[in-house]
Amino acid sequence: MQEVVLAVERLTVYRESYAAVQEVSFVLEAGTDTAIVGPNGAGKSTLVQAILGILPRQAGHVQCLGHPLSPLGKLPMSVRRQIAYLPQNLLFDRRIPMTVSELVGLGWDALGMQWPWAGGGDRHRTVLDALERVGASHLRHQPISGLSDGETKRVLLAYCLVRPRRLLILDEAPAGLDVRGESEFYRLLNQLKQEQGWAILQISHDLEMVRRHCDRVLCLNRRLLCQGVPEVALAPENLAAAYGSEFVQYRHIH
Numbered sequence: 526m527q528e529v530v531l532a533v534e535r536l537t538v539y540r541e542s543y544a545a546v547q548e549v550s551f552v553l554e555a556g557t558d559t560a561i562v563g564p565n566g567a568g569k570s571t572l573v574q575a576i577l578g579i580l581p582r583q584a585g586h587v588q589c590l591g592h593p594l595s596p597l598g599k600l601p602m603s604v605r606r607q608i609a610y611l612p613q614n615l616l617f618d619r620r621i622p623m624t625v626s627e628l629v630g631l632g633w634d635a636l637g638m639q640w641p642w643a644g645g646g647d648r649h650r651t652v653l654d655a656l657e658r659v660g661a662s663h664l665r666h667q668p669i670s671g672l673s674d675g676e677t678k679r680v681l682l683a684y685c686l687v688r689p690r691r692l693l694i695l696d697e698a699p700a701g702l703d704v705r706g707e708s709e710f711y712r713l714l715n716q717l718k719q720e721q722g723w724a725i726l727q728i729s730h731d732l733e734m735v736r737r738h739c740d741r742v743l744c745l746n747r748r749l750l751c752q753g754v755p756e757v758a759l760a761p762e763n764l765a766a767a768y769g770s771e772f773v774q775y776r777h778i779h
């Protein structure tokens with residue numbers, strides 16, 4: 526067995542009085558790509574936000590790289606720096622006068638206080654390399670205010686890649702990328718997991734993509750209905766349990 530990057534045990538999370546995630550347990554090993562699938566409102570975003578400590582949990586344990594997430598959702602800084610998260614919608618004021626390189630550079634900087642010019646040449650090369658890997662180096666001098674949604678996605682992905690990580694969490698990351706961008710995106714994820722041993726956890730509604738690219742699938746509908754390799758977790762009986770039998774019949778006919 527590879528090193529365990531993330532271990533989640535009997536995690537329960539409430540959204541106000543509603544139990545959105547109930548007693549979910551799974552582990553992620555280094556060098557693997559795991560998808561979370563399930564219908565709208567199944568608790569997928571809630572689950573990843575609780576793992577990241579953004580939402581409080583009512584019960585259960587989360588361990589990242591052997592360190593427990595505290596009851597207040599905190600991890601040691603050295604562990605937190607090894608986690609990258611790309612949310613479904615990143616809402617920020619795009620009128621901030623900042624270029625693409627400056628934004629990506631924020632991902633390279635150590636957390637905490639430091640001089641903005643620290644790192645000099647290393648910082649510049651690393652930022653450019655991250656932008657090249659997502660096919661966005663031509664945008665480096667542009668202000669972020671002028672980016673399209675797909676370009677913003679690429680730039681945010683560069684922000685995640687700009688330093689080595691162990692865990693990458695993506696919430697419908699390829700949404701908004703064009704066909705070429707999407708295939709390059711999966712090639713990149715494959716490289717990160719195979720060559721650098723990243724564990725990837727991605728929420729997806731694209732079951733064909735999950736079948737083709739992911740090693741494991743967590744099928745969620747408040748509870749974890751099943752988990753396993755795609756052929757098993759996405760078998761018709763498991764999809765019917767998650768999405769309803771009408772959905773599976775529809776997919777079969779079309």
Ligand SMILES: Nc1ncnc2c1ncn2[C@@H]1O[C@H](COP(=O)(O)OP(=O)(O)OP(=O)(O)O)[C@@H](O)[C@H]1O
Nearest residue numbers: 540541543545563564565566567568569570571572
């Ligand atoms: N801020 C909130 N307050 C109360 N309930 C919420 C809040 N956010 C989400 N919920 C509820 O929690 C449940 C889980 O939502 P969540 O966003 O985790 O689902 P999801 O599986 O990510 O959905 P989708 O596929 O639509 O993005 C839903 O029933 C949702 O209505």
